[in-house]
Amino acid sequence: MGFWGGITRRLGYLTRRSRFEQELNDEIQFHIDTLADELQQSGLSCAEAVSKARQEFGSRLRVREETRSAWQVRWLEDFFADLRYAARTLRRNRVFALTAICCLALGIGANTTMFSVAMEVLFSKPSCRDPQSLFQVRLGNGSFCPATQYRFLRDAGIFDGLGGMNIGEVVNWREGSETYRLAGTRVTDNFFAVTGVPVALGRPIMPRETNVAVLTFGFWSRRLAQDPNALGRKLVFDGKPYTVVGVLPRDHRNLAGFGFMPDLYLTLDSSEYLLFARLPQGTHRAEAQARLQATARELDRVFPNPDHKWAAGTAVSAVGGIERLAADGDMAAGGLVPIIAFFAMLLIVTGLVLLIACANVSSLLLARAFTRSRELAIRASLGGSRGRVTRQLLTESLLLAACGTSAGLLINLWLTTLLSRFRLPSPLPIELHIQPDWRLLGYSITIALVVTLATGLVPAVRGTRAGINAAFKEPERYFGNTRWTLRNLLVVAQLAVSIVLLSGGMLFLRNLLHATSLNTGFDTTRTIWATFRAVPESYTPEQFTALARTAVERVGALPGVEAASLARAVPLQSPFRPDGELRADTGDRAVHARYNFNAVGPDYFRVMQIPVLRGRAFADSDRSQSAAVVILNENMARLLFGDADPIGHTLLLPENRRVRVVGLVRNSKYFILGEENPLAVYLSYDQYHDGAPFAHMLVRARRTPDDILQSVNRTLGDLDPAVAAETRAMRDALQYALLPSQVGAAVLGTTALLGLALAAVGLYGVLLYAVTRRIREIGVRMALGATPANILAMIAGESVRLVAAGAAIGLAIALVAVRPLSMFLVPEVKPTDATNFVAVACVLSLIAALATLSPAIHGLRVDPADALRHE
Amino acid sequence: MESPLNREVLPGTLYLLILRTLRRGPLHGYAIARRIKDASRDGLNIEDGSLYPALNRMLVKGWLASEWGISANNRKARFYRLTAEGRRQLDKEAGEFDRLMRAVRLVMRNA
Numbered sequence: 001m002g003f004w005g006g007i008t009r010r011l012g013y014l015t016r017r018s019r020f021e022q023e024l025n026d027e028i029q030f031h032i033d034t035l036a037d038e039l040q041q042s043g044l045s046c047a048e049a050v051s052k053a054r055q056e057f058g059s060r061l062r063v064r065e066e067t068r069s070a071w072q073v074r075w076l077e078d079f080f081a082d083l084r085y086a087a088r089t090l091r092r093n094r095v096f097a098l099t100a101i102c103c104l105a106l107g108i109g110a111n112t113t114m115f116s117v118a119m120e121v122l123f124s125k126p127s128c129r130d131p132q133s134l135f136q137v138r139l140g141n142g143s144f145c146p147a148t149q150y151r152f153l154r155d156a157g158i159f160d161g162l163g164g165m166n167i168g169e170v171v172n173w174r175e176g177s178e179t180y181r182l183a184g185t186r187v188t189d190n191f192f193a194v195t196g197v198p199v200a201l202g203r204p205i206m207p208r209e210t211n212v213a214v215l216t217f218g219f220w221s222r223r224l225a226q227d228p229n230a231l232g233r234k235l236v237f238d239g240k241p242y243t244v245v246g247v248l249p250r251d252h253r254n255l256a257g258f259g260f261m262p263d264l265y266l267t268l269d270s271s272e273y274l275l276f277a278r279l280p281q282g283t284h285r286a287e288a289q290a291r292l293q294a295t296a297r298e299l300d301r302v303f304p305n306p307d308h309k310w311a312a313g314t315a316v317s318a319v320g321g322i323e324r325l326a327a328d329g330d331m332a333a334g335g336l337v338p339i340i341a342f343f344a345m346l347l348i349v350t351g352l353v354l355l356i357a358c359a360n361v362s363s364l365l366l367a368r369a370f371t372r373s374r375e376l377a378i379r380a381s382l383g384g385s386r387g388r389v390t391r392q393l394l395t396e397s398l399l400l401a402a403c404g405t406s407a408g409l410l411i412n413l414w415l416t417t418l419l420s421r422f423r424l425p426s427p428l429p430i431e432l433h434i435q436p437d438w439r440l441l442g443y444s445i446t447i448a449l450v451v452t453l454a455t456g457l458v459p460a461v462r463g464t465r466a467g468i469n470a471a472f473k474e475p476e477r478y479f480g481n482t483r484w485t486l487r488n489l490l491v492v493a494q495l496a497v498s499i500v501l502l503s504g505g506m507l508f509l510r511n512l513l514h515a516t517s518l519n520t521g522f523d524t525t526r527t528i529w530a531t532f533r534a535v536p537e538s539y540t541p542e543q544f545t546a547l548a549r550t551a552v553e554r555v556g557a558l559p560g561v562e563a564a565s566l567a568r569a570v571p572l573q574s575p576f577r578p579d580g581e582l583r584a585d586t587g588d589r590a591v592h593a594r595y596n597f598n599a600v601g602p603d604y605f606r607v608m609q610i611p612v613l614r615g616r617a618f619a620d621s622d623r624s625q626s627a628a629v630v631i632l633n634e635n636m637a638r639l640l641f642g643d644a645d646p647i648g649h650t651l652l653l654p655e656n657r658r659v660r661v662v663g664l665v666r667n668s669k670y671f672i673l674g675e676e677n678p679l680a681v682y683l684s685y686d687q688y689h690d691g692a693p694f695a696h697m698l699v700r701a702r703r704t705p706d707d708i709l710q711s712v713n714r715t716l717g718d719l720d721p722a723v724a725a726e727t728r729a730m731r732d733a734l735q736y737a738l739l740p741s742q743v744g745a746a747v748l749g750t751t752a753l754l755g756l757a758l759a760a761v762g763l764y765g766v767l768l769y770a771v772t773r774r775i776r777e778i779g780v781r782m783a784l785g786a787t788p789a790n791i792l793a794m795i796a797g798e799s800v801r802l803v804a805a806g807a808a809i810g811l812a813i814a815l816v817a818v819r820p821l822s823m824f825l826v827p828e829v830k831p832t833d834a835t836n837f838v839a840v841a842c843v844l845s846l847i848a849a850l851a852t853l854s855p856a857i858h859g860l861r862v863d864p865a866d867a868l869r870h871e
Numbered sequence: 872m873e874s875p876l877n878r879e880v881l882p883g884t885l886y887l888l889i890l891r892t893l894r895r896g897p898l899h900g901y902a903i904a905r906r907i908k909d910a911s912r913d914g915l916n917i918e919d920g921s922l923y924p925a926l927n928r929m930l931v932k933g934w935l936a937s938e939w940g941i942s943a944n945n946r947k948a949r950f951y952r953l954t955a956e957g958r959r960q961l962d963k964e965a966g967e968f969d970r971l972m973r974a975v976r977l978v979m980r981n982a
Contacts, residue, residue, distance in 0.1 A: 005933045023939075024923075027900060027949050030942070031919065034901045037944065058920040066924035070931055 013071040024067055032057050078388075082395035089396065096368065097400070100361045103758055104404025107357030108447055109411030110751060111350040115443050116416050118343040120434045125320045126255040127248075129196025134319050135285065136255075136327070137162070137275040139296055141313030144272040149299055149310065150188075153275070156298075158291040160280040163191035164273025167256050167428065171266065172533060172724035174236040175223075179717060179724040181533065182219070183429045184237065185254070185262040186270040194278050195255065202231045202246035205267055213237070213266040214246040218423065218431060223263075239535040239722040242266055251433045255319055258339075261423070261431035276319070289316045341823065349748060352501055353755040354447070355454075356494045360762045361404075362455040363490045365397060367769055369463030376463055390460045397456025398448075405448040412440070458486065488802060491766045494759040495806025495844065496813060498752075502840045503814040504821060505752030508745040510836065511825045520734070521668020522571060523609035526562075526701045527730035528709060529570055530555075532716050533694035534723045541691040547719060548695045552601060554715050555699060560708040564699045565601035566685045571608075571670045573733055574696065580654035582681075584640040590652075591639060595679035596670035599688035605665060607700040615647040615663035622684040629687070630659035633680040634667050653681070698730075705729040756844070760851045767799055767855040778859055779867020788860050795859045799852040807844055811837055885917070885925050887968055890934065890953065890961040897952035899942055900926060926951060934960050 013020060032053045039049035057063075090097040128134055137153070139145055145153070145164070154162040164187065171184035191197075192204035192214070205212050213235065215224070224230050234241040254260045255276060279288050296311040303310070317327035325340075369376075379389055416434035424430040532551065534544055548566055556564040569576040579594035598604075602618045605611075613634070622629050630651055637646045646661045653659060670678050697716075701708050709727055716725035771778075778791055818831040825831070892898065892906050903926075904917045929935045934957035942948040953961070 006931055009931055009933065023949065026947065028923070030899070030946055030948050031901045033946065034942070034944065035919075056919065058918065063920050063923055066920075067927045070924055070927040 010071060010073055014073075014076075020068075020071070021064075024064060028057070028060055028063060078391070079395065082392045083399060085392065086396040086399045090399065093368075096364055097403075099761070100364055100400050101403045101407060103357040103360045103761070104401065104451060105407035105411060106754060106758070107350075107354035108405050108408030108444070108451070109415070110754065111347075111354045111447065112408060112412040112440060112444055113415045114343075114346045114350045116412060116434050116436070116440055117419065117432065118347060119439060120432050121259055122325055122340070122343065123321055124253050124257060124259070126257060127197055127251070127253045128255065128319065129198070131318075131320050133279050134195060135277050135279060135288070135316045136319055136324070137277050137292065138313065138315045138317070138327070139275075139292075139299070140308055140310045143274055145275050146272050147270065149303065150273050150275065152299060152302070153295060156295045158288060158295060159277035161190060161194035161278045163194035163276050164188040164270070165191055165255065165265075165276065166270040166273050167254070167260060167262065169268075169270060170533070171237045171264075171268075172239070172535065172722065174239070174721060174724075177717075179721070180223075181531075181724050181726055182237075182263040184213075184268075185265045186268045187265050188273065189267050191265075191276070195276055197252070197255075198249060199246040200249035202244070204246055205265070209245075210267055211240060211242050212245045213242040213264050214248060215244055215264045216248045216252060216261060217250040218261060219263040220247045237266060238268075239538060251435065253433065257320075257324060259430040259432045260428050262429060277316070285316055289314070292316060341820075345821070346747065349501060349504065349751050352497050353751050353758070354451075356497050356755045356758045356762070358451055358454045359490045359494045360758055360765070361397075361400065361451075362459060363487045363762055363765060365393075365455055365459035366462065366487050366490075367765070369393070369459040373463065380464070386464050389464045393460035393463060394452065394456045397460070398452045401448045401452040401455070404451065405444050409436075409440075409444055412436070462486070487766050487769070491759070491762050491802055492806040492809065494762045495803060495848075496810035498756045498759040499807060499810025499840055499844060500814045500817050501748075501752040501755045502843060503818050503836060505745070505749040506836050506840055507818060507821055507825060507829060507831060508748045511829045512742060512745040514829050519669075520572065520673070521610065521666065523607075523700070524731045524734060526703075526705055527607065528699040528701060528705045528712060528727060529573060529730050529733055530697045530699065530712055530716060530725060530727040531574075531694060532697070532719070532723050532725040534720065536693040538720075538722060539693060541689060544691075544693055544695075545686075545689070547723075551695075551716055551719055552697060554719075555697060555712055556603075558708060558711050558715060560702050560711070562700045562702045563603040563606045564697060565604040565607050567601070567604060567696045567698055568599035568685065568688060568690075568692075569597065570696045570698070571596075571598075571668065572673065575671045577671050578654070582640060582654075583652040585650045585652075586641060586644070593639065593679055595636060595681050597681055597683075598670075599683040599685045601685045604682075604698065607698045608668075609700075610668055611666045613664045613666055614645065615661070617663055618682075618684045623686045624689075626687075628657065628659045629662045629684055631663035631665055631682040632661060633665050633678075635677050636679040636681060637661075637664050639679060659683070705731075756847055760847045763799070763802065763848060764851040764854065766802070767795070767852055768858065770798055771795060771855045771859045774859075775862055775867045778862045779864040782862065783864040783868070791859055791862075792856055795856045796852060799848060799855075803844065803848040807841055810844075811841070814840070884968065885921070886929060886934075887961070887964045888915070888917075889925065889929065890957055890964065893935070893951060893953045893957070894961065897940075897950040899940075899948035899950050901948075902942075903951070929957070932960075933957075 032050075035056065036046075036049040036053040039052055040046060044052065125131060136143075137145075137159075139149070139153075144166075147164075150162070150164050166186045169184055169186050170181050173180045173182050187205065189205060189209055190207045192199075193207050197204060199214065200217065202214075205214055215230065220226060220230060227233075230244050230247060233244050235244060236242075248265075252261075254262065256274065277288075279285065292314050293311060296314050299310040315327060317323050376389055380386070413436060416436070420432055420434050422431070534547065539547065552564050552566050555561060576597045577594060578597055579592070581590045581592050582595070583590040600618065602620055602622075605617045612631075615631070618629065618631070630653070632640070632646060640646065640651065641649060646664060649661050651659050651661060665680075665682070667678065667680075669675065670680055699708070699712055706729065709729065713725055713727040716723065716727070778794075781791065781794075814837065815832065822831050888907050889903060892903050892910070898906065900922055904919060904922055908916055926935065926937075930937060930951075934954060935951045936954050937949050937951050939947060940950045
């Protein structure tokens with residue numbers, strides 16, 4: 001009790017310090033006056049009494065000091081005094097302060113922004129009521145559960161509500177005469193009731209409602225212009241009217257996570273769902289898990305399937321935080337690792353940039369510690385203990401770090417606001433809502449403290465080490481060889497790290513260049529890709545096939561169209577890559593492989609400009625009633641038939657499809673740009689039926705695709721109002737394939753250049769400092785007859801030594817460090833390619849030369865007479 | 872009258888003396904020093920320079936409370952009084968001091 005009272009009383013003192021001083025003065029005055037009165041009464045004169053009283057009282061100053069110290073919290077007072085002193089010092093050296101704060105701001109800004117993005121993508125809390133009691137249910141080693149099993153599970157009554165959501169779906173939205181494809185998430189009618197997703201306008205979807213939809217804020221803003229009367233409006237999706245009952249808030253986060261943001265949620269049956277369950281009151285998760293397991297075994301009994309067991313891999317996992325990430329990772333084997341690796345790499349990269357920035361600031365502080373050595377020596381001689389002075393120097397770096405962190409946070413806020421405005425449309429629409437929160441604050445404070453220690457500790461210890469003698473000695477001189485002072489070592493380290501960063505950035509840049517110039521194997525300059533999708537309920541598969549055939553005939557007849565073909569898959573945009581067994585009639589054993597599959601019309605190879613090397617392309621005669629035919633690419637033919645001519649041979653495909661090889665085409669790209677030796681099998685479109693209600697059409701323009709873009713789109717739209725058609729030029733569509741490379745190159749390239757710029761600044765600082773210190777020496781040499789060339793050689797020599805050391809170490813580390821990056825790169829770009837490092841070394845040399853320029857000129861301009869007087 | 876022996880007060884007993892002096896009622900700083908000097912028949916003389924720091928330390932510890940008032944000679948002065956905590960501290964320290972003195976006397980008599 002007494003302890004806390006003391007704290008509160010001392011805090012009270014802090015707030016009324018000036019009044020305290022005044023009162024203490026009055027009190028002491030009173031004491032002396034009373035004493036003087038008494039002395040007067042015992043016979044002394046007034047003046048004598050006063051002087052004797054003062055004498056008896058003693059030093060008022062000391063009494064005031066000691067009384068004050070009774071109230072002070074010593075270290076706090078010291079800290080504030082240090083802060084004021086540090087602020088004054090920084091104000092006096094504005095250039096230094098600004099440079100240091102800028103360096104730190106850039107490093108911290110980049111680092112904290114990356115942290116914010118990573119936190120948002122990986123660990124964001126989904127928008128729902130009471131996320132602690134909401135869980136995601138998984139069965140049969142998968143996240144998705146078919147509708148029948150969902151209904152079984154729902155009715156089993158284990159949970160207090162089981163809702164389903166399917167995120168990968170698309171709906172057609174008819175507005176006026178245009179039809180658009182939207183990312184519509186299908187939910188069960190009880191989904192909103194179970195999850196409690198908050199709604200900003202209107203209300204959520206209620207159980208047992210049908211034909212209602214809830215829009216996301218983004219869709220409502222972009223497509224409906226924030227119409228205040230949107231609630232109650234009927235929008236036509238997939239040919240049916242849906243009533244809008246609600247609009248979601250701006251910061252809505254989907255339960256699936258990773259920034260996924262659909263256009264709307266609607267009540268529509270889906271073939272499979274992600275499951276979300278609310279646990280009943282008082283039920284533990286373990287209990288629910290056990291009951292789930294039991295129900296899953298029941299499922300296996302009711303729906304027996306030899307290949308797939310529902311009871312294997314059941315899980316009840318949390319909907320947010322680390323657990324969701326782990327659970328997702330378990331289920332989506334291999335899918336999550338690249339994402340986490342990507343973010344880890346970005347964090348490391350920005351961490352390295354921050355380190356370079358810290359090294360800069362540390363170097364600057366070291367330089368100042370040396371120039372202040374006299375001031376520090378005087379302080380030491382006046383009684384300042386080493387610890388005290390060190391604390392003061394550290395407070396300076398703390399102030400720098402605090403300013404740098406604040407500025408860095410401003411950069412962070414600006415960048416994250418910028419990022420939150422973007423919407424990545426594919427493959428699944430992603431929109432990030434990055435909001436600063438306590439996690440960011442905690443991380444920033446930690447960074448600030450780390451930076452303080454990293455930049456300030458060594459200079460502080462160094463600066464207070466030398467005793468008073470060392471400070472007043474003449475500054476040390478050296479002739480000729482570079483001394484490996486701490487600052488020089490810092491610069492070498494900075495250069496080394498810059499090289500590592502540059503190597504990474506260079507790799508991504510080459511990857512990007514390579515990807516853009518990569519030959520896709522098919523024509524992208526004059527090709528148009530159209531997709532049209534009919535409402536499944538309105539068309540039987542036969543009707544749709546007829547519709548598709550009509551479509552391709554009409555488009556093919558348009559002026560400006562050279563050829564048009566239907567296709568089941570589109571290379572690099574919508575590929576289809578199953579694996580299965582293929583048996584050639586020549587071989588005795590079957591080949592099991594993953595191959596790219598497509599079912600195409602007769603003009604496909606002409607549209608795509610893929611050369612037919614042997615045999616023929618498909619013809620109109622290859623219809624459903626005629627003999628089944630197949631066309632292979634070179635790799636597949638070689639795999640199945642070796643060097644023999646495959647034409648005329650028969651092949652057994654999966655699902656017992658026996659086909660005859662009629663053609664051989666050149667290899668091209670199918671699945672991703674970066675694939676090697678892909679296999680491909682083509683069937684005739686008319687001979688392949690899978691009942692999907694959508695089709696792709698590929699069109700070759702006579703001149704440029706822009707000529708016919710509109711007319712193709714209109715033709716398709718005219719087929720049937722409920723059909724949604726999307727048409728775009730292939731070269732535009734391919735931009736999305738390049739997006740990861742572009743993002744990687746942009747981010748890594750920028751951070752690498754940032755790191756290099758910071759290192760260059762460090763190099764410049766060190767060289768300038770070295771020249772300034774050796775001005776006398778330069779003057780002497782010039783007086784003794786050295787030519788400007790000699791001086792230049794001296795200065796440049798130092799620079800070259802530093803850069804060479806940094807480059808050597810950096811390249812050695814880079815050789816090892818860039819190897820893991822190969823998972824993000826196209827196979828043609830190899831991380832350990834020599835040209836990469838040569839390029840990096842050249843860039844470094846160029847920047848180093850620039851950094852040396854100014855100090856060199858400074859050195860050359862030295863006037864020998866002035867220099868000899870210089871201290 | 873013999874000149875008063877200006878003996879420094881034993882360190883550690885200063886608090887005890889001040890607490891005891893204030894037992895009967897609030898006093899201002901000068902009066903406290905005066906009272907101690909008189910009560911000890913000039914045996915103890917508190918150096919004025921150490922009085923105020925001590926008083927303030929006791930204020931921080933919560934043994935005393937202070938307020939401004941008017942002194943006997945009509946001047947504004949700060950008066951100190953014992954708090955309940957201070958009374959407890961007085962009893963405690965008085966007890967300790969007695970024990971210490973008894974022990975010292977025993978040693979002086981018997982050793």
